[in-house]
Amino acid sequence: MTYSLDTKSMSQLRGARWSGLSPTVYALGLTSLLTDISSEMVTSILPLYLVFALQLSPLQVGLLDAVYQGAAAAARLAGGWCADRWQRHKQVAASGYGLSAACKLGWLAAGSSWPALSAVMAADRVGKGIRTAPRDALISLSSEPSRVGLAFGVHRAFDSAGALLGPLVAFAILAALPEAYDVIFVASFCIALAGLAALLLLVRNPTASATAAARPTFAQAMGLLRIKRLRSVLIAASLLGLATVADPFFYLLLQRSAALPVAWFPLLFLGTALTYLALAVPAGKLADRIGRGRVILLGHALLLAACLCLLASQQHKLWGALALALLGAYYACTDGVLMAAISAWLPAELRASGFAMITTATGLSRLVGSALFGVLWQTWSLQTAVTVFAVALALALLLTARTWIRLEHLP
Amino acid sequence: VTVIASPSPARVLAFLGVAIACIGAAGAYAWWAAQQRAKVAAAITRTEKPLQSLPAAPYLLLRVTGPGASHGRVALESLGASDGVRSVSTMNCDRVHAASSGAGRGICLEAKRGALTSYHAHLFDSNLRKTASFDLAGAPSRTRMSADGTLAATTVFVSGHSYSAPGFSTRTSIIDAQAGRMIVADLEAFAVVKDGQPFKAADFNFWGVTFTPDAKGFYATLQTDGRQWLVQGDVAQQRMTVIAPNVECPSLSPDGQRIAFKRRVVPAPQGRVVWQLVVRELASGTETVLARETRNVDDQVEWIDNREIVYSLPDEATPAATNTFALAIDGSSAPRLLAPLAYSPAVVR
Numbered sequence: 001m002t003y004s005l006d007t008k009s010m011s012q013l014r015g016a017r018w019s020g021l022s023p024t025v026y027a028l029g030l031t032s033l034l035t036d037i038s039s040e041m042v043t044s045i046l047p048l049y050l051v052f053a054l055q056l057s058p059l060q061v062g063l064l065d066a067v068y069q070g071a072a073a074a075a076r077l078a079g080g081w082c083a084d085r086w087q088r089h090k091q092v093a094a095s096g097y098g099l100s101a102a103c104k105l106g107w108l109a110a111g112s113s114w115p116a117l118s119a120v121m122a123a124d125r126v127g128k129g130i131r132t133a134p135r136d137a138l139i140s141l142s143s144e145p146s147r148v149g150l151a152f153g154v155h156r157a158f159d160s161a162g163a164l165l166g167p168l169v170a171f172a173i174l175a176a177l178p179e180a181y182d183v184i185f186v187a188s189f190c191i192a193l194a195g196l197a198a199l200l201l202l203v204r205n206p207t208a209s210a211t212a213a214a215r216p217t218f219a220q221a222m223g224l225l226r227i228k229r230l231r232s233v234l235i236a237a238s239l240l241g242l243a244t245v246a247d248p249f250f251y252l253l254l255q256r257s258a259a260l261p262v263a264w265f266p267l268l269f270l271g272t273a274l275t276y277l278a279l280a281v282p283a284g285k286l287a288d289r290i291g292r293g294r295v296i297l298l299g300h301a302l303l304l305a306a307c308l309c310l311l312a313s314q315q316h317k318l319w320g321a322l323a324l325a326l327l328g329a330y331y332a333c334t335d336g337v338l339m340a341a342i343s344a345w346l347p348a349e350l351r352a353s354g355f356a357m358i359t360t361a362t363g364l365s366r367l368v369g370s371a372l373f374g375v376l377w378q379t380w381s382l383q384t385a386v387t388v389f390a391v392a393l394a395l396a397l398l399l400t401a402r403t404w405i406r407l408e409h410l411p
Numbered sequence: 412v413t414v415i416a417s418p419s420p421a422r423v424l425a426f427l428g429v430a431i432a433c434i435g436a437a438g439a440y441a442w443w444a445a446q447q448r449a450k451v452a453a454a455i456t457r458t459e460k461p462l463q464s465l466p467a468a469p470y471l472l473l474r475v476t477g478p479g480a481s482h483g484r485v486a487l488e489s490l491g492a493s494d495g496v497r498s499v500s501t502m503n504c505d506r507v508h509a510a511s512s513g514a515g516r517g518i519c520l521e522a523k524r525g526a527l528t529s530y531h532a533h534l535f536d537s538n539l540r541k542t543a544s545f546d547l548a549g550a551p552s553r554t555r556m557s558a559d560g561t562l563a564a565t566t567v568f569v570s571g572h573s574y575s576a577p578g579f580s581t582r583t584s585i586i587d588a589q590a591g592r593m594i595v596a597d598l599e600a601f602a603v604v605k606d607g608q609p610f611k612a613a614d615f616n617f618w619g620v621t622f623t624p625d626a627k628g629f630y631a632t633l634q635t636d637g638r639q640w641l642v643q644g645d646v647a648q649q650r651m652t653v654i655a656p657n658v659e660c661p662s663l664s665p666d667g668q669r670i671a672f673k674r675r676v677v678p679a680p681q682g683r684v685v686w687q688l689v690v691r692e693l694a695s696g697t698e699t700v701l702a703r704e705t706r707n708v709d710d711q712v713e714w715i716d717n718r719e720i721v722y723s724l725p726d727e728a729t730p731a732a733t734n735t736f737a738l739a740i741d742g743s744s745a746p747r748l749l750a751p752l753a754y755s756p757a758v759v760r
Contacts, residue, residue, distance in 0.1 A: 048522065182444060183444050193429070194433040203418075
């Protein structure tokens with residue numbers, strides 16, 4: 001059921017809801033919260049499951065990573081375009097959420113067969129790839145343009161809260177029923193279904209008259225690349241992505257250079273995740289006020305500061321703690337804000353395609369960056385690699401600063 | 412006129428209904444699984460007794476698997492358990508190994524499961540008291556004590572945050588068990604020689620240490636560039652020599668004459684890795700496949716004596732449970748069940 005409202009009663013309605021965000025944003029937040037609890041439950045116990053329950057050596061797990069990344073990128077683009085083509089964002093996103101939910105039972109069905117386990121892993125990532133762009137399009141299409149930054153901030157806060165809760169739920173189950181991995185997979189599946197229900201029952205496709213009848217063609221989607229501002233952002237974001245130190249490397253160097261006890265390793269992720277959770281909403285608000293491009297620029301400056309703290313963490317552990325907080329702040333200032341930034345000039349009927357393009361561009365450039373980082377690490381050392389990346393990030397910041405600062409006024 | 416997408420009360424109620432049904436279904440499954448576990452636990456063929464201290468050798472030390480109340484505890488059986496008695500300690504270990512001599516020292520690798528799972532190695536004495544502890548970098552994989560109880564080795568999987576992190580790696584450490592201190596935290600610090608030349612790469616991974624009877628040397632697996640090698644190491648000289656390809660998780664016989672190991676085999680059509688048990692004569696380099704074991708043994712085997720080995724295999728019916736089998740290396744007989752619902756067998760002789 002939808003309510004048709006004139007502008008006067010709409011503003012009254014907004015007053016009643018916190019910060020005037022559409023209920024759709026909260027419904028999508030709930031979907032992501034439940035989905036992330038479900039997926040992080042599995043992710044957090046997967047090494048234990050493979051090693052202790054299946055008695056497998058996980059050395060082979062990383063092998064197909066590049067293939068999965070490619071499949072996920074293709075799924076992301078396909079998901080974005082299909083959502084636009086049929087103007088069925090909710091349904092396309094639901095197919096992605098549904099696929100990932102099915103994968104939770106797939107882990108049980110796969111047993112200890114490597115090809116089956118790999119297939120489940122790949123399907124899970126394809127599901128994630130399919131749903132991301134249509135979901136972000138729903139957030140942006142159901143938000144007032146001046147508050148899109150806040151809308152993404154709220155959604156990302158729900159999302160990271162789910163990621164924090166998932167491991168707690170999983171280990172509460174393991175504490176009650178030792179080695180009951182089957183119970184974890186079934187519970188994870190049930191929670192994923194609840195997330196899917198939140199999407200299907202509480203979210204409606206935006207029915208603005210401008211887009212309802214549109215059936216954009218593939219050529220029109222590719223035509224997005226003719227928008228000069230989008231091209232500038234794609235290039236600027238890719239440049240920054242190339243110079244981004246991937247999380248696993250970041251944590252590894254921090255643990256080594258600050259000489260932290262290895263038992264603290266999981267706490268590192270917690271530090272970053274908590275900062276991200278705390279700052280996602282303020283960063284979104286800030287982006288709406290001072291300009292999204294500026295907040296993205298700020299975010300990458302924080303990442304540069306995080307790299308410098310990382311290098312200084314040999315001197316004192318406090319620098320390491322600061323590096324983690326800065327990494328979380330970097331995520332808060334960039335992940336959702338980038339979507340908010342480009343949604344301003346993406347046509348409504350091609351929004352999911354545009355989002356898919358930008359996430360694919362940043363994802364692939366980070367992948368190339370990680371490969372380069374690996375080469376530097378193998379040839380010299382982790383320290384050298386981070387130093388080179390910090391310099392490269394500083395250069396990329398200088399090169400792209402103009403684009404980000406003038407983002408809202410770009411021709 | 413703008414249309415705001417807002418869920419009707421009926422839809423909100425429907426969602427709440429589905430959410431409650433989902434939680435109920437998860438709870439029902441958990442209850443059913445707990446019942447199933449209790450049934451299997453009732454069928455265990457061993458009489459359990461408390462274990463306070465380690466007796467005189469020989470005996471079999473193991474980790475209890477399966478759904479029973481003693482799950483995860485270290486337990487002791489006479490070799491072959493003809494009496495059907497299993498003495499169970501209160502110590503939780505994911506991997507365990509021990510030596511008979513001196514104070515009867517042993518090593519226990521533990522995964523303290525929690526939202527922030529942490530991993531530890533504990534040295535323990537003959538009264539099962541922990542004498543020293545070390546933090547480990549990841550999930551325990553292998554552990555061994557030297558026969559005289561002076562040295563211990565651990566291998567763990569070092570993992571990133573998730574399975575999507577770029578690959579897993581292993582870390583192998585050697586511990587001075589008498590002093591309770593680390594000799595080398597990462598075997599990558601030792602020099603490696605191959606064909607008389609220094610051998611070094613950033614992707615070196617070591618696992619599966621087995622000590623020589625004199626507790627001065629060891630054998631282990633080195634993986635680099637997708638290939639696995641048998642290396643022979645010297646603890647005092649801090650160096651290793653590559654001696655043969657395609658050897659994983661070596662285990663030296665008590666007389667030091669041969670090693671039993673698992674070999675990686677990839678049958679062409681499926682492309683799935685399977686393991687084969689092989690025994691290598693160190694003097695001649697002759698390798699014999701133990702063809703009487705046709706199942707997929709992914710374990711570092713242990714020797715009962717110079718003629719028989721033991722190892723664990725997943726139970727076919729019970730999830731996350733393993734059974735321990737013994738096999739004669741001369742191929743004269745089929746594998747025999749040595750201890751049901753047992754993992755990480757350690758023969759203390």
